[in-house]
Amino acid sequence: xxxxxxxxxxxxxxxxxxxxxxxxxxxxxxxxxxxxxxxxxxxxxxxxxxxxxxxxxxxxxxxxxxxxxxxxxxxxxxxxxxxxxxxxxxxxxxxxxxxxxxxxxxxxxxxxxxxxxxxxxxxxxxxxxxxxxxxxxxxxxxxxxxxxxxxxxxxxxxxxxxxxxxxxxxxxxxxxxxxxxxxxxxxxxxxxxxxxxxxxxxxxxxxxxxxxxxxxxxxxxxxxxxxxxxxxxxxxxxxxxxxxxxxxxxxxxxxxxxxxxxxxxxxxxxxxxxxxx
Numbered sequence: 001x002x003x004x005x006x007x008x009x010x011x012x013x014x015x016x017x018x019x020x021x022x023x024x025x026x027x028x029x030x031x032x033x034x035x036x037x038x039x040x041x042x043x044x045x046x047x048x049x050x051x052x053x054x055x056x057x058x059x060x061x062x063x064x065x066x067x068x069x070x071x072x073x074x075x076x077x078x079x080x081x082x083x084x085x086x087x088x089x090x091x092x093x094x095x096x097x098x099x100x101x102x103x104x105x106x107x108x109x110x111x112x113x114x115x116x117x118x119x120x121x122x123x124x125x126x127x128x129x130x131x132x133x134x135x136x137x138x139x140x141x142x143x144x145x146x147x148x149x150x151x152x153x154x155x156x157x158x159x160x161x162x163x164x165x166x167x168x169x170x171x172x173x174x175x176x177x178x179x180x181x182x183x184x185x186x187x188x189x190x191x192x193x194x195x196x197x198x199x200x201x202x203x204x205x206x207x208x209x210x211x212x213x214x215x216x217x218x219x220x221x222x223x224x225x226x227x228x229x230x231x232x233x234x235x236x237x238x239x240x241x242x243x244x245x246x247x248x249x250x251x252x253x254x255x256x257x258x259x260x261x262x263x264x265x266x267x268x269x270x271x272x273x274x275x276x277x
Contacts, residue, residue, distance in 0.1 A: 001081040001082070001083065002019050002020060002021050002036075002081060002082045002083075002084075002085040003019070003020040003079070003080075003081055004017055004018070004019060004020075004076055004077070004078055004079065004080055004081065004082065005018045005019065005020050005058060005078065006018040006078060007076070007077065007078045010062065010140040010141070011137060011138050011139070011140060012137065013064050013065050013066075013138075014062060014063070014064050014065075014108055014111075014138075014140055015062070015063060015065065015073075015074050016050070016060060016061070016062045016111075017060070017061050017062075017063075017076075018058050018059075018060050019058060019059050019060070019061060019082065019085060020057060020058055021034075021057070021058065021059045021085050021087075022057035024049075024052075024059050024085065024086075024087045024088055025052045025053060025054050025056075025057045025058055025059050026054060026057075027088055028049050028052040028059060028087070028088045029049075029088065029092035029093070029119075030049070030092060030093045030095070030115035030116045030118065030119040031048075031090065031091065031092045031093030031112075031115070031116060031210065031241065031242055032048070032049050032087065032088035032089060032090045032091070032092055033046050033047060033048045033049060033087060033088070033089050033090050033218075033241065034046070034047055034049060034059065034061065034085055034086060034087030034088065034089065035047075035084070035086045035087065035089065035215075035217075035218045036061075036073075036082055036083075036084055036085045036086070037082070037083045037084040038069065038072045038073050038076065038082060038083060039072075039083045040083055042069060042072065042083060043068075043069045044084075044215075044216055044217070044218070045063075045069050045070065045073070046089075046212070046215045046218060046237075047061045047062075047063055048061075048062075048111065048112040048210075048212070048241075049061065049087065049088060049115065050062040050111045050112070050114060050115060051114070051115055051118075052115075059085075059087075062108065062111035062140070063108075063111075064107075064108040086218070089218045089219075089237060090218075090236075090237060090238070090240060090241050091239075091240065091241070091242065093115075093116045093119060093185070093208075093242060094208075094242075095116070095119045095120050095122075095123045095125070096123055098120065098123070098125045098182050098183045099125055099126065099182055100125065100126045100128075100179070100180060100181050100182055100183075101117075101120045101125045101126070101127050101128070101181060101182070101183045101184070101185065102128045102129075102130060102171060102174070102179070102181045102183070102184045102185070103116060103117040103120065103127060103128070103129045103130070103149075103184075103185050103187075104129075104130045104131075104132075104167050104171060104184060104185065104186040104187070104188070104192075104196055105129070105130070105131045105132070105145075105167075105186075105187050105188055106131075106132045106133075106167055106187070106188025106189055106192040106193075107132075107133060107134070107138065107188055107189060108140070109187040109188030109189065109192075109210075110131055110140055110141050110145070110187075110188075111140070111141065112187045112210050112212075113129070113131075113185065113187040113188075114141050114144055114145060114148075116185055116187070117129050117145060117148050117149060118144075118148045120148075120185075121148040121149070121150075126150050127148060127149045127150055127151075128149065128150060128151040128152075128153070128174065128179065128181075129145045129148075129149040129151070129152050129153070130153045130155070130167050130170045130171050130174070131145060131152070131153070131154055131155070131167070132154075132155045132156065132157075132166060132167040132170075132188070132192070133154075133155075133156050133157075133161070134156065134157045134158065135156055135157065135158050135160045135161070136156060136160040136161035137160075139154070139156075139161060142154065153170045153174070155167055155169070155170050166192075166195075167188075167192060167196065168192075168195050168196055168199050171184070171196065171199060171200075172199055175203055175205070181205055182205075182206065183205070183206050183207070183208065184196065184200050184205050184206070184207045184208070185207075185208050185209075185210075185242075186207060186208070186209050186210075186245060187209065187210040190250055190253055190254045190257065191250075191254070193209045193245060193248075193250065194250035194251075194254075196209075196245070197209065197245035197246055197248070197250075200245075200246075201246050206244075207244070207245040207246060208242050208243070208244065208245060209242065209243060209245035209248060210240070210241050210242050211225075211227055211236045211240055211241050211242075211243060211248065211253065212236070212241060213225045213226075213227060213236050213253060213256060213257060214256065214257065215236065215237055217237075218237045219237065219238065220235045220237055220238040220239075223235065225237050227240075227243070227248065227249070227252070227253055228248075228249040228252050228253075229243050229244065229247045229248050229249070230244070230247035
């Protein structure tokens with residue numbers, strides 16, 4: 001059992017939890033993830049490690065309440081326990097050897113982008129963070145990004161905070177303004193990552209994306225997280241979760257990602273009915 005030491009609502013749909021998990025904290029690195037179960041009857045939920053503290057033996061997770069299982073997780077309170085918390089899984093973000101990096105995050109994907117930006121800064125790179133949300137109310141981790149970034153650019157779809165527009169607009173403006181990045185790391189919704197990659201391909205800038213497809217066991221056995229990368233089948237849990245964005249088949253990934261929406265809606269309705277009863 002893993003104790004919830006701290007719970008914080010970052011916005012109306014996103015929650016941050018600090019979990020007591022000494023063995024995971026001991027080996028965790030940016031880019032890796034955990035798989036948890038809320039209780040013995042729960043489904044396996046993969047969540048990226050948003051931060052960790054080896055000394056305090058804690059791991060921080062940030063999740064968006066989008067379905068039945070994340071709703072059940074969000075009902076947990078400080079001092080209560082999570083049944084399973086397994087990790088770290090996946091491969092860490094490769095941060096060594098880069099001098100100028102643009103970290104592009106969208107929505108709750110910023111929870112994944114932040115630890116990478118932090119590690120790039122610790123490795124001595126100049127870090128520009130370009131972060132986008134639909135509106136002001138959804139902004140998360142602004143202070144954290146500002147602390148680890150040499151430049152922080154906030155954009156919003158509706159212009160209610162930062163610059164109005166999309167992260168691709170801000171990234172293009174910086175590149176055409178003379179910024180020479182040797183890496184762009186893009187993490188967020190699939191369409192956002194797709195168009196970031198289309199943009200950077202035009203400028204010949206290496207681009208890495210973090211993929212978060214349907215995942216069950218996290219060990220490559222189930223095949224649920226398969227992707228096509230450079231014409232080959234890859235598994236996000238063991239081959240990733242980060243891949244060369246210019247080689248990812250985003251259209252296939254988006255099609256696969258929509259396959260289980262009906263089942264998730266049904267599960268959410270069932271959970272709501274149980275709560276009402």
